[in-house]
Amino acid sequence: MVSFRHVSFPFFLCLLFLIFLSPSTAGQPFQNCGTTGNYTANSTYESNLSLVLPSLASNTSLSGGFLNATVGQIPNKIYGLAVCRGDTNASVCRSCLSDAIQDAPQLCPYNNGATTFYDDCLLRYSNQRFFSTVDTSQSWIMWDPNNVTDRSQFDKIVDELMSAITDRAVYNSTRMFATGKMMNSTKTPFPEIYGLVQCIQDLSRSQCQQCLQSILEPRPTQLEGRQEGAVLAASCNFRYGTSKFFDGPSTLRLEPPGAGPGSASNYQPT
Ligand SMILES: *[C@@H]1O[C@H](CO)[C@@H](O)[C@H](O)[C@H]1NC(C)=O
Numbered sequence: 001m002v003s004f005r006h007v008s009f010p011f012f013l014c015l016l017f018l019i020f021l022s023p024s025t026a027g028q029p030f031q032n033c034g035t036t037g038n039y040t041a042n043s044t045y046e047s048n049l050s051l052v053l054p055s056l057a058s059n060t061s062l063s064g065g066f067l068n069a070t071v072g073q074i075p076n077k078i079y080g081l082a083v084c085r086g087d088t089n090a091s092v093c094r095s096c097l098s099d100a101i102q103d104a105p106q107l108c109p110y111n112n113g114a115t116t117f118y119d120d121c122l123l124r125y126s127n128q129r130f131f132s133t134v135d136t137s138q139s140w141i142m143w144d145p146n147n148v149t150d151r152s153q154f155d156k157i158v159d160e161l162m163s164a165i166t167d168r169a170v171y172n173s174t175r176m177f178a179t180g181k182m183m184n185s186t187k188t189p190f191p192e193i194y195g196l197v198q199c200i201q202d203l204s205r206s207q208c209q210q211c212l213q214s215i216l217e218p219r220p221t222q223l224e225g226r227q228e229g230a231v232l233a234a235s236c237n238f239r240y241g242t243s244k245f246f247d248g249p250s251t252l253r254l255e256p257p258g259a260g261p262g263s264a265s266n267y268q269p270t
Pocket residue numbers: 036037038110
């Protein structure tokens with residue numbers, strides 16, 4: 001069962017959408033519709049949108065999984081951006097984005113702007129320039145309803161893993177993407193814990209760090225003691241879980257805290 005709540009946190013002036021992570025939500029898109037007005041049927045904006053989206057989708061898979069584009073003249077100027085998850089290959093990327101360009105105008109009909117989130121890609125467009133700004137204003141939080149037995153220990157290990165992966169993505173990844181695996185976590189019932197972080201590549205490295213920090217810290221309460229969780233924001237996202245959910249080897253392998261002398265946070269590329 002998919003539960004869906006809509007909560008606002010006035011302190012942070014942000015909107016959070018909450019969903020259970022389950023196989024039925026895995027392939028489903030989530031959308032944030034724009035707030036910068038609507039276009040009308042058969043308008044120039046609509047026709048330009050229908051031209052730019054397919055071209056953005058096909059070029060992105062060919063250009064390594066990230067592309068931004070600007071087309072048209074004000075008031076029909078469109079800013080578009082497409083990004084695929086760092087572990088996807090060109091065919092997964094293309095197919096995800098081809099769904100996205102179909103879905104987005106239907107999920108946000110006649111809206112000048114939309115951001116749609118999928119497991120493997122994100123598509124965003126607007127009549128207002130949004131490149132190179134950190135946007136975490138509307139995020140989706142997903143979690144597995146199962147709780148772990150030793151919450152604080154588990155959360156500590158997840159925090160350590162996510163912090164190391166974040167550093168890697170921010171300081172040592174051209175695509176601002178990293179995955180990781182915490183090995184032999186004998187302090188929890190799970191032998192391995194996996195994590196992934198990604199920033200949208202129009203951000204600078206310091207913006208990437210700022211973005212990830214703002215969705216990771218403090219940990220959303222919905223993710224306390226949860227076996228799996230994710231936060232998807234327009235500018236960055238993370239996910240963790242006790243089974244592997246990404247393709248390819250982990251960028252980082254970490255020994256759990258206290259695994260042996262000098263082994264804490266001892267990470268290595270794979
Ligand atoms: C845009 O369309 C939506 C849905 O049809 C409507 O609720 C909203 O008021 C419209 N916004 C503007 C600025 O016209």
